[in-house]
Amino acid sequence: MKDIREDIAWAKINTDVLKSLENPRKLYWVILFIAVAVFGVGVGCEVYQYNMGLGVGNFDNPHMWGLYIATFIFWIGMSHSGTLLSAILHIMHADWRKPIYRFAEAMTTFSLMTAGLFVAVHLGRIWQIYFALPYPNMRQVWPNFQSPLLWDAMAIFTYLSSSILFLYVGMIPDLAICRDNMHSGWRKKLYAVLSLGWEGTDRQWRNFRMTYLTIACFLIPLAVSVHSIVSTDFAASQQPGWHITSFPPYFVAGALYSGCAAIITLFIILRYVFKFEEYMTKSILKKVARLTFAIAMVWTYLKWVEFAQAWFGHNAHDQHLLIEKATGTYAPFWWMMNFCASVVPFMLVFKRFQTNIPVLFAVSLLLNLGMWLERFMIVAPTFADGFYPWTWDHNQWPSLVQWGIVFGSFGWFAILFMLFCKIFPSVSMYEVKEMVYHRSLETKKLQALQAAGELAAAGKGAH
Amino acid sequence: MSKRHLLALFTNFDEAEKVVTELRNLGINGFNAEKDMIVKSPIEHPEVEEFLGNRPVRVQWFTLFGAVVMGFLMFWLTSAAQGNFFAQMKGGKPIVPFPPNFVLTYELFILGGVYITVLGFLICAGLPARRSPLYSAKVSEDQIGILVQSEESASVTLKSIFTRHQALEIQEEAGK
Amino acid sequence: MMNSEFDRRDFLKVLGWGGTAVALTGCGNGMVESGKETVVSYVETKDYMIPSVSVYFNSTCAQCDAGCSITGRIREGRVLKLEGNPESAINRGKTCGLGQAGVQNHYNPDRVRAPLLRTGNTGEAITWEKAYALIDEKLKGVSGNEVAFLTGGMSGHTKVLMGNYMDSLGSKNHFVYEAIGPAVVRAANKKSYGVEMPRFNIGKARVVLSFGADFLGAWVSPVNFSQQYAQFRKGSGGHQRGVLIQVESKMTITGANADRWLAVRPGTEGILALGIINALGAHGVSIPGDIAAAVKTYDKDRVSNDTGVSAEQIDKIAAILKERTPSLVLAGSAAEGYAHGSQNAAAINLLNHVLGNVGKTIEAAAIVPFPQMAPLTGNTAALKALNDGLAAGKYKVLFSYGSNPVFTSPAAMKYKDNMAKADFKVVFAQYLDETALQADLVLPLDSALEDWGTQVPEYMAGNAQINIRQPLMEKLHADTRGMGDILLTLIKQRRAAEYKPFDDYYGYLRAAVLQNKAALGGANQPDNDIFWNETLSKGIIKFEGAKHASLSVKSGAAGLTLPAPSAADAEYPLQLIPHVNANLRDGRNTNQPWLQESPDPLTTIVWDSWIEIHPKKAAELGIVEGDIVEVTSKSGSLKVQAYIFPGIHPDAVSIPLGRGHEAMGRYAKGYGVNPFQILDMIYDKETGELALHETRVKISRTGNRVIVVKDEGPVGGNQEGQKIVPEMLTNKVNLSKEI
């Protein structure tokens, strides 16, 4: 299998990646325009909802939460893969992460920013959102620190700002490259400022390494805590279908899972659009696909644990809810979720699919559809079939306004991501160089060994 | 006494290593290898640093400080906020409950750690930095640069070492 | 709270003369004495209007005719809430949902605000002077026989004035109409007990056997009965908790609270009653000869066969009636609504005779010692008489007040068309309802919360009492008038001299009360003003130790003939039961949104009509909940959503009354259907009352389906095995120990 050439000229790496920053094609503007339009739909829906009240979303009692919370979890989940690739694999010295972690980390940041929108959109009185912040005030009125939603806010804030810092710190050497290669215009100024005068001195690199490692170490428990805290929104309540012990690991696994699937999607898009075949090689894709499958199985296992707990837990409410999910109004979604998220990943077992780009693209989209449905299946059925039979309600479906905002969030994410790709290098240049350098060293050693072996063999043969 | 800056660029990392080793070992008069030599590299290059000798990293102390202080502050401030004039009474829970406060402490422990680490990085790495006297964009591409600062007298020796080790280019600038 | 020390007289003056705008604008205060208006801010208000302090006044609820006394909470000159007046023997401080919504009748945005004169198809607002002049003019040259006055039930001084006005016109055509009043039961009671409306002592009874009397919902005096019911359930005098058995074809809220609810084949209530008497005889209760003869053929098996109630159940009822005395048997609207309704009611009343309840749980009610004020109760026979007259062109001028016959009469009666035959139609109305829309002149009425009046309740729960109705706030609209004031003005057109002393109805009332001060309990109070204020403050005039009517016990078994249950009708297989909902009654309260949104207690449906179909019948017809079905009778058809309801006999379907307005404002118009429209004109043979339950219908699916708007969830009142509303049996629990 073709991997990155070890003898690739470093200057070529620079030019290849920097090329992706400049001269957007017409298609880029078209797609950006579409993304803006999609986001506009979401904004329009939100303005309407702001003016009219949340009723336009077709919420009711008991359907207090709908697509907003489900999609919020979805986006939060997406964010976890960036951390997985950049932090966990960094610590584990998996060098194949290097060409792809940058965009994954950007994805982390942007999906968190998208998720944050849903926190706001979800509120009945969005204009009072600052009540949830622990800001000092004369009256000493503080938010309720006991609420999992507040933990959520704190965790997401921490995660978002840490991710941005991690992304930024990791990008400084590349920004310096950009600075050195741009000769005029706003970009030059921007890179000059952002690169902070990086010159690649030994002192800078030394501290850089320690810093990067430290943040990576922090990010791992942070990422785990973020999604387990999101899970406490549900697990810390008493409701059937939510009050489940296995939720925190289940959510974390789900997050990594959907994130990996999203990485495959974006990987394929970037590889195609920027012609990064040289760097985003199929060999890496294969590794990501295998990783995705592994996580899919972890997730599937935890999901079965959840079902088993409901089924054997001797809790009539949980049992009823599970039966309702499988046979009630939500059954099509529930089965589709199970199919997309637990059956479809088996495609990734086959070697020929692991590198088959159209198949992987389709699979990754299906996996993410499955994971979105999973979030919807966590949120909605508990409202429809909670404790109290009188208020069970199977006939309330999200309105177009809710769908519009969910739709718009994809536009928002696309805008952010597209701007990022044109302003910042989406492949880490310096780390690709490191990668090929270290690999070439390895190869040299190997060749030296081989040569020695051959000599020895030749010597033997001479006898 | 005026100082002179020299920047030599190498493509071959092995040669650059040799130069560094040589500079450190030779003990050229008017040139202190520990203080006056900076190696610029396009990639993180642990080997180079080894040859440069033991130059300490102190970022981790910032990290420790940030994480511990922020974590402690958060626990303390959360409890204080809960136990203030407008205590929020919650049925079935004390007004200052520990489990939620631990969760928040945990988050702020990380937040503080990350923030102060980055701060520490900027301080330790001397960023943001002005342009150093001599810089080549090649350093950010594929070449390794060795920036030395020396007495006028030593510069000839240094140049010759650089040339011997196949320096691609030697930039020179008079110091102030 | 009733003794607030404010200037009561001042308050009454302002309210009594209907000064303007204090309550509305908050700063204009009419100074009536000087005829000037001055601007007065809330900082310096009248002492009955202290900002943020509530004052309370007593009055009488007008939402139905039960005559509950209410206490209105007034703040800043606005009436905010009505509570029951604890001093009244009728409701003893309690109210029903209907009564609570009285404020919405008052504040309703769709009230008529000025007299309207029809010109072509539009109404033109005119002044009261012009309206009165017009009436005067139209009455000229018209003989008394050509004038008809249709009213709802009336009592008190309005009734007196009404009578005098009819006298002054030389007319005897006063038609008193109630669409859903218990007219047949009144007649049957008169025959059986000698009085139309005795006092029912539910609280004292140990067993209540009710044949379709919805006494917890809409029957006669539900708030009073509900209180008695609570007492009955607790058990009193060392007795066990009372047992309620409800026999009806469609479950009412009373049926929903019964210990045993029996679905009886529609119309066979009387047969069941006779069957129970027969069974009582078999259990050894001595039955008077004539009754025994009448029930001889009603053995268990036959009755069981006719009514659908099992023989075993009949035995159990007989056993419990025999064992636990006193008991009480009630004949309600479900029993009386047939062509043989009078016989049904008579047969049911026989049970009380047999069980010896008359005089124990059925007592004579106290009588107000002013017979001229006694209630004039309405019936549907009166409407039929009026309608016949109108059809024959007998009446040139028609007055219509307190009822909405265009809405509440069967379409087959063609009342709307016949009404048009009168030359000049005056409708006194608070809203432009269906009848008002047919008028030539609409005169806007005060709401009950801004009007003066007296009322004598038909059902007297305790001692005799006259209820006072007084304004709880100033008039909301300057150009509305109270019915008393209008009658007084009209009567002055005829007999000016006689009524000259009375400036207005308030003056008339005050004079009338003071004239009889001694009889009204003011013998020891020399000061008229104080007595008058005290009377108003109490809101009730009580007659301690007033005379009771005497019961005359007649079994009337001899003339009793009950028809066999109606044979199956292939074309119209189902009996239509138009159900009287406790909140909506005959539709006069439908425009009160609280009531529209108050779920029906049985189906929890809101804002719409529905047809109740038994699950078995629905399965047979392939109907599921929400199907729009067409209901066709001989007299018409309508389309309505189906609700599958277990509490109905499979041979019957039921549609609630009250909805289906085509007028009457934003909260009533266009919601639901009006089953009055498709009723057949079948009358009770004895009394000539419209037999509401006698219409037979067929139903068919239209193919459309809607989601029924209701409060219950998709599981339809299933507890899903949870302990939400558990139940105990009486052999386990002893309620008399409880607090």
Add this chain to the structure above:
Amino acid sequence: MSITTLFENYSEFRHRHPDGDVPHNPYKWAMAIDLDACSGCNACAVACYAENNLPVVGREKFANGQVMHWMRIERYWDHDGSEFPERGARYLPMLCQQCEAAPCETVCPVGATNHTPDGLNSQIYNRCIGSRYCSSNCPYKVRYFNWWDYPSTDNVWPAEMNMQLNPDVTVRGKGVMEKCTFCIQRIRGAESDAKTQGRLVRDDGELQTACQQACPTSAISFGNLVDPESRVHKQWMAQQVELNKHEQAKDEEPGGSDLRGYRVYEWLAPYPSIMYLERVRETEI
């Protein structure tokens, strides 16, 4: 300042509410609803609309499940497979249970719902940002959210109708959660009157909730649970229902208790302040 407050009252702040060693003093408002007396007539619900400025949402929004009835009458059937519901229907007036350990309180991110010292579960409309977490966590689903801006919605409170609004009760705009308050405006009024007169609120009808006052069968009793003279206290005592328990001693008796008092979802341990008395049916018929 808050830090000194914290240290000065530390033990109190660490005290778990409610707890036996620090009883409610002097009030703990509670209710008892006799389901054998309740006829399901809805008078209480309408009275609640009148007292608490509840909006009438209209047909369309009711169909959407956005009704605002703080007190709802639930009608259950015995699903025993018989042809007719011969034992009648079962009615349950369901309102906020004013739980002592309320699931809704802990989860509100801004502390808009709190516990009061007199045992109410209070909702601060001004503070509410509409996250709806409280309702999500309510087992009884008795919290109602303002999905629309009812004050400005057509035909909710049109001119004149708005004059009926109770000035003692906030009219809620869009985006806030609301629920039964036990008629807190009446409670505070009575508490304040009693305080100025140097006494406690009496149990003689001085303080009644709107639903209690209307109830034609007097099925609802409401009062101070810690006042040994109050009817509510006596009823709870007689029924052996203790507030801070998730299972009552009487239920442990073999064959079950012959007392009628129970609380809905007691086992979930929210410690509801409303005790229901089971409905009763005659054995002999």
